[in-house]
Amino acid sequence: MPAIEYHSFVLDNGLKVxxxxxHSVPKAVMNLxxxxxxxxxxxxxxxxxxxxxxxxxEGSRHIPSYDTPLQRVGGENNAFTTADITNxxxxxxxxxxxxxxxxxxxRMLELAFSEEKLAVQKSVVIEEYKQRYLNxxxxxxxxxxxxxxxxxxxxxxxxxxxxxxxxxSATLDEVRDFFFGYYAPNNAVLVLAGDVDxxxxxxxxxxxxxxxxxxxxxxxxxxxxPVQQAARSMTVHGAVPFPAVYxxxxxxxxxxxxxxxxxxxxxxLSNGKxxxxxxHMVLDRQVSPGVSAFSWGMYDPGIxxxxxxxxxxxxxxxxxxxxxxxxxxxxxxxxxxxxxIKGKLEAMFIMQQTTILNKAMNLAMSDSLGDIELxxxxxxxxxxxTLDEVRDMASRILAPHNCSTLYYLPGxxxxx
Amino acid sequence: xxxxxxxxxxxxxxxxxxxxYHSLTLSNGLPVYLLPHGxxxxxxxxxxxxxxxxxxxxxxxxxYTARNxxxxxxxxSSLEIAQLLDGYGAWLSNEVDESSIAxxxxxxxxxxxxxxxxxxxxxxxxxxxxxxFVKMKHRSAQRLATDARKTSWLAxxxxxxxMYGDSHPYGVTFGMEHLxxxxxxxxxxxxxxxxxxxxxxLTVTGRYxxxxxxRLLEAEFGQLDRPAAPGGESAAAQAPARQTGRHWxxxxxxxxxxxxxxxxxxxxxxxYYAMTVVNTILGxxxxxxxxxxxxxxKGYTYGIxxxxxSMHHDGYFMVQTDVGTAYIEPAIAEVRREMxxxxxxxxxxxxxxxxxxxLIGRSVGQRETAFQMSDVLRYSLAYGLPFExxxxxxxxxxxIQPAExxxxxxxWLRPDGLLEVVAGSPxx
Numbered sequence: 001m002p003a004i005e006y007h008s009f010v011l012d013n014g015l016k017v018x019x020x021x022x023h024s025v026p027k028a029v030m031n032l033x034x035x036x037x038x039x040x041x042x043x044x045x046x047x048x049x050x051x052x053x054x055x056x057x058e059g060s061r062h063i064p065s066y067d068t069p070l071q072r073v074g075g076e077n078n079a080f081t082t083a084d085i086t087n088x089x090x091x092x093x094x095x096x097x098x099x100x101x102x103x104x105x106x107r108m109l110e111l112a113f114s115e116e117k118l119a120v121q122k123s124v125v126i127e128e129y130k131q132r133y134l135n136x137x138x139x140x141x142x143x144x145x146x147x148x149x150x151x152x153x154x155x156x157x158x159x160x161x162x163x164x165x166x167x168x169s170a171t172l173d174e175v176r177d178f179f180f181g182y183y184a185p186n187n188a189v190l191v192l193a194g195d196v197d198x199x200x201x202x203x204x205x206x207x208x209x210x211x212x213x214x215x216x217x218x219x220x221x222x223x224x225x226p227v228q229q230a231a232r233s234m235t236v237h238g239a240v241p242f243p244a245v246y247x248x249x250x251x252x253x254x255x256x257x258x259x260x261x262x263x264x265x266x267x268x269l270s271n272g273k274x275x276x277x278x279x280h281m282v283l284d285r286q287v288s289p290g291v292s293a294f295s296w297g298m299y300d301p302g303i304x305x306x307x308x309x310x311x312x313x314x315x316x317x318x319x320x321x322x323x324x325x326x327x328x329x330x331x332x333x334x335x336x337x338x339x340x341i342k343g344k345l346e347a348m349f350i351m352q353q354t355t356i357l358n359k360a361m362n363l364a365m366s367d368s369l370g371d372i373e374l375x376x377x378x379x380x381x382x383x384x385x386t387l388d389e390v391r392d393m394a395s396r397i398l399a400p401h402n403c404s405t406l407y408y409l410p411g412x413x414x415x416x
Numbered sequence: 417x418x419x420x421x422x423x424x425x426x427x428x429x430x431x432x433x434x435x436x437y438h439s440l441t442l443s444n445g446l447p448v449y450l451l452p453h454g455x456x457x458x459x460x461x462x463x464x465x466x467x468x469x470x471x472x473x474x475x476x477x478x479x480y481t482a483r484n485x486x487x488x489x490x491x492x493s494s495l496e497i498a499q500l501l502d503g504y505g506a507w508l509s510n511e512v513d514e515s516s517i518a519x520x521x522x523x524x525x526x527x528x529x530x531x532x533x534x535x536x537x538x539x540x541x542x543x544x545x546x547x548x549f550v551k552m553k554h555r556s557a558q559r560l561a562t563d564a565r566k567t568s569w570l571a572x573x574x575x576x577x578x579m580y581g582d583s584h585p586y587g588v589t590f591g592m593e594h595l596x597x598x599x600x601x602x603x604x605x606x607x608x609x610x611x612x613x614x615x616x617x618l619t620v621t622g623r624y625x626x627x628x629x630x631r632l633l634e635a636e637f638g639q640l641d642r643p644a645a646p647g648g649e650s651a652a653a654q655a656p657a658r659q660t661g662r663h664w665x666x667x668x669x670x671x672x673x674x675x676x677x678x679x680x681x682x683x684x685x686x687x688y689y690a691m692t693v694v695n696t697i698l699g700x701x702x703x704x705x706x707x708x709x710x711x712x713x714k715g716y717t718y719g720i721x722x723x724x725x726s727m728h729h730d731g732y733f734m735v736q737t738d739v740g741t742a743y744i745e746p747a748i749a750e751v752r753r754e755m756x757x758x759x760x761x762x763x764x765x766x767x768x769x770x771x772x773x774x775l776i777g778r779s780v781g782q783r784e785t786a787f788q789m790s791d792v793l794r795y796s797l798a799y800g801l802p803f804e805x806x807x808x809x810x811x812x813x814x815x816i817q818p819a820e821x822x823x824x825x826x827x828w829l830r831p832d833g834l835l836e837v838v839a840g841s842p843x844x
Contacts, residue, residue, distance in 0.1 A: 002456075024455040025432065027780045062420035067703050072770045074429050074777015076702070093777050098424035106420050123715025127671070131718050131738045135671040137565040211418065239668070241561045274498035282555070289555035312558060340502040347505020347524050354456045354785040 001350055003376045004359050007198045008367075011205060013214045014186030018363050018372065019201045020193040022356050028094040028194040029356045032104050033364040035189075036182035037084040039154040039222060039300070047125070047161020050081040051170060052178055054121040056088065058114075060107035073099045081159050084299040085368055091357060094195035098204060105208035108188070111179055118172055125167050129160050137240045141307070141408050148234050149248040149404040153225040155298060181218030185209060189367045193360035225250070225301060231400040237411035245319055246307040246406040249397045254299045254369055260381045261393040262295065266304050267341050268330060268390070269293035274340070276326050277306070285322040287314045299369065304397070316407060330394045335387055342383055349379045431779045431810045434803040437619075437793060440630075442638035447617040449797060450626065453789045457525040459622035460790040461535060462518045464798055467610035469585040470514045470650030473602060475594040480552070481603040481611065482510035482517050487548040490541040494548055497534065506531040508538065514585050514652045515728055516798040517611065522787065525624055529632055536636040542607060549600045560592050567673035567738065570665040571839035575675035578835055579732055581657030585650070586727060614642035619793050622786035652729045658835070665839040671738050672840025676751055678830045680724060680731035683799065687824060688726050689812040694824050695724035696771050697763055698754060699735055703770070705754050706735065714750065716743040728799060733829070741840055748836060755831035762822030772813050779810065 008018040041048045056079065057066045070077055075092030090100055133139040143158050150156035161167050190209065192201045228250060252258035270277045270293040277291040291308035310319045352358045359375075366374035396402070437451035472478045486508050487494045501508060506523035521535045563569040573589040580587025588594075618637060620629060658679060681688060692700070699706035699722025706720045720737035739747045782788060796803055 022455065025780055025784050026430065027784065068770065069423050071701070071703050071774040073426050074773045076774070076778055076781075091781055093427075093429055093780055095427040096429075096777070099426075102420070102424050109420070120712065120715040124711055124718055127716065127738070127740060128718035130671045130740065135567060135669045135738070137562055207418065239565060241565060242558060272498060272502060274495055274502050279495065283551060286551065286554070289558040309558060309562070311554070340499055343505045344502045345505075347527075350456060350505075350524055351458055351522070351787075354454060354458060354787065356784070 001346070001379055002353070004353070004363065006363060006372070008372065009202065011185065011210055013210065013212055014184075015205070015209050015212075016189045016367060017201070017205045018189065018191045018367060019196060019198045020191065020359055020363060021196060021198065022193060022359070023195045025356075026094045026195050027091060027356060028097045028100070028192065028196050029089065029091045029360045030097070030100040030104060031087065031089040031191040031193070031357075031360040031364045032108075033088075033189045033191075033368050034086045034183055035187050035368055036086055037082050038157065038159040039083045040182065040219070041154065041157070043154070043157070045166055045170065045174065046157040046163075047159070047167045048170060048174070048178060049086055050159050050161070051121065051125050051167055052175065053079050053081045053086055054125055055111060055117065055175060056107055058117040058121065059112040061110040061112060063103060063106050064112070066103055066107065069099060070103060075099065082297075083155055083159055085365070087361065087364065089357060089361065097192070097196060101204045101208040104190075105212065108183060108185065108209065109212050113172055113176055115172055118170070118175060122167055122170065125160070126164055129164055129167070133160060137238070138244055138408055141236075141244070141246045141406055142305070144234065144236055145246050145248055145404060145406040148232050148406065149250075149303065150225055152223040153300065154222060155225075155300070155302065177218075180215055184215035184217060185212050186214040187217055189364045191360045191364045193363070194356040222300065228402055228404075231403055231405070233405040233407065235407045235409060237409050237413050240408060240410050242312060243310045243316055243410065244307065244408040245310065245316060246305065246408065248303050248305045248404050249402050251295075251302055251304050251397055253301045254297070257381070258393060260378075261385055261389050262304055262397060264341065264345070264382060264385055264390065265330065265394055265398075266293040266295045267345065268333065268337070269306065269326070271341065271344065276329050277308075280326045280329060281308065281319070281322045285318070285325075287311050287319045287322045291323075327394065327398045330398070331391050333387060333390055338385070338387055338390060342385075345382050346379060429773055429776045431776045431807075432783055434783065434792065434807055435789070436803070442634055444613065444638055444640055444642050446613050446637055446640065446642065448633060449617065449619045449793060450629070451619065451621040451789060451793050452623065453621055454623055454786040456786075457623050458786055459523055459525050459528050459620060459624055460787055461521045461532060462619045462790060462794050463535060463539060463616055464619065464794055465517045465611055465616045466515060466645065467517045467606075467615065468512050468515050469588075470652040471610065471646075471648060472606065474597060475588050476590050476598050477602050477606050478517055479512045479590070480598060481606040482512055482519065483552070484544055484549060484603055485510075485519065485538040485542045485607070485611075487552070488543040488545040489537050490543055491537065494545070497538070500534060501531065504530050508535065515650050516794070518794055520790075525622065528624065528629070532632055532636055539611060540640065544600055544604050544607070546600060549603070553595060553598065556595055557592065560595060567667050567669055567671065567839040570667055571673035571675045571736075571837050574663060574665045574839065575677065575734070575835065575837040578659040578663055578837065579656065579677065583651075584654060584656055585652045586730060587656070609646050612643055613637065613640040615645040617797060619790060619797070621790035621793055650729065652727070656730060660833055660835045662836045662838070664842075665837065666841060667839050668841055670741060672741050672744050672838050673736070673738050674744070674747060675734055675736050675837040676748065676834050677732050677734035678833050678835060680733045680828070681726055682729055682731055683726040683801070685726065685731075687828075689809045690816050690820060691724050691824055691828060692809075693771060693775065693813055693816055694758070694821055694828070695722055695733070696775060697767065697821065698722050698758055700724075701771070701774060703774075705758070706751065709754060710737065710747055710750050714746070716740065716747050741842075744838060744840065744842070752831040752834070755829045758825045759822070759829055759831070762825070763818050765818060768816070768818055768821060772816070775813050776810060
């Protein structure tokens, strides 16, 4: 696999800048990652990092509209917030790249805060909350389950917010504090990728970002999650057609090798038709119409989850028994089975490299994890995982005492 | 001192012309189109048939036939096919629209010689195992029952039915009543009739060496029988049976899905490209008038978009959004108001220039990867729209003036003749 080559340097104010050249199409990408996510929020003010992401598009100190000037030069943009980071990215014709510097540096300098804009974006986020989580069958399952699975660590609340009231009660002063506490050159990674020249990028980075002062960060140590000692479970009722079972398991931090082993477990369990859960639970036992295992990608010790509906005519007990049998198959994994999934993962990495944006995000995320070289070494880590490591990880993390379960059943929701 | 109020100087915008492909035929006459593209060693091959939703005895047959091809062949089980693909890092998928079915193979270039034979095998030797089909139907039934609880699915289904009528391929959403009557023999018959080399063309897009590729294509596909194509006219050519006015799909949720629209134009209409500019201004991008008004000023929704959908035989206009139940009436009123405003006041040069630049600028990113270009090529060939014709879009965008935008809005937008579908309840 060809390496992603890059230059990097740090401005005096602490901003890390990374440049990757790919001149195949006349397009440039700017990816600006801030090392702040929902884990940095206060327990009584959740959803704040994400609400803040919305406000970042409402104008900055010298520029009344963020989107309009970008669209005027043929660019487009978006952003996402996770528990660990907030990532802004835009792509535009490469000869217009300076517009990206102008826009992004001004909103790093200072936002245009106003009560009106805050009120509208609260309303937008509340509608987003309903559209994605509350008005979908099973949509709030993981909101409930996170709260059960994490008892100390802020991963216990979802990025959208634990409840709508937290979003409703956010104040402008809190917004301002949050900005100056986390949105700072010394808390960000700036990646330029595509049809760009490294010397030119350095000059533009100095010109637009160089004068933004470093800030005192509000970062505080996060409470660590104690090791779970016993299985936990809860039941919720809602307007759903069939029972469904949601399970979460604790896994190692992203910076540990064990993270990648846990991640490959989810591929073995549910990536494609040949996967263990599809073959055993869906086709052989037919206890579910579809089971998926998912690795959440958290930076601190995080989660893999397994969820599925229970097939009509089958019991939750049968579903759980079949899941346990699937885990036993995982413990009996053979070399050829592991090699197959490695072949698939290698091809996935190659295909991801076909877009400039993917490469830019990969560099930014890797750097924010503490090692930019992960952008190139991650595929090798997966290829080096051994059968013993997989079996050992499976027996450690897929154990009942490491698991929290939510049963989602058809019926009237209980009154809160 | 840096003046941050001043935007950097804008540069001229260039759209990238579509790259050229070339065509040839294998020794049995199968048309092949080759398009070198990209910087990463990956390839996508597509076998494309003149078939699909406009050519099927009942809804679901085309799609389930395509899906079941990889559920087993004369030599391999479903699991064995999946395992082979995993080991080589390749993916088989399919796309079914009104007048084409595409079987797609995405693979690393290195493994193309190992994976292309599988694409041929699922075409010529599918075994359509009963067991896999029955299980697939059970799973589909449960998925459909889940979909029926979603406002977005209810709204889409009712909108299609009222925009086109119960039997038109553009309007039908596959549902439980279709699943119940679907039989394996229909799929076998459909495969015999439509999915063969006499009714197909083949495309290969990506990075490859041409000579070894041609030998490979000839070995796998050059000797296949090419029976006469079934021909026939697409059922999508029938006239739609349209309704307008307010229609409800009941749902007791806290939000409602809205689908508002009316008739449009087919893809070949001379005003099509210009109309996509009109639609972009109204609701086709994040800075659109609908988004600015209904999301950014009113906060009624997380997002609102409009689309000017033009297919081979017909087209329609549709606005879609999810809003809190208290905002149903205000949101619909605002959509109508924005349509009326575009008709009466047109567009200024500055807003129009912005939309032009946006559309031209983003075209670069839409032609970046081999997978994107593979789909552009298929679309072009399946619908008889040459690359030059697709690129004409950018000439139209560059040249269009405000007066033309307003004329088109007046001619084509019908704020008082909307079909209004609401999946939700009038008041929570």
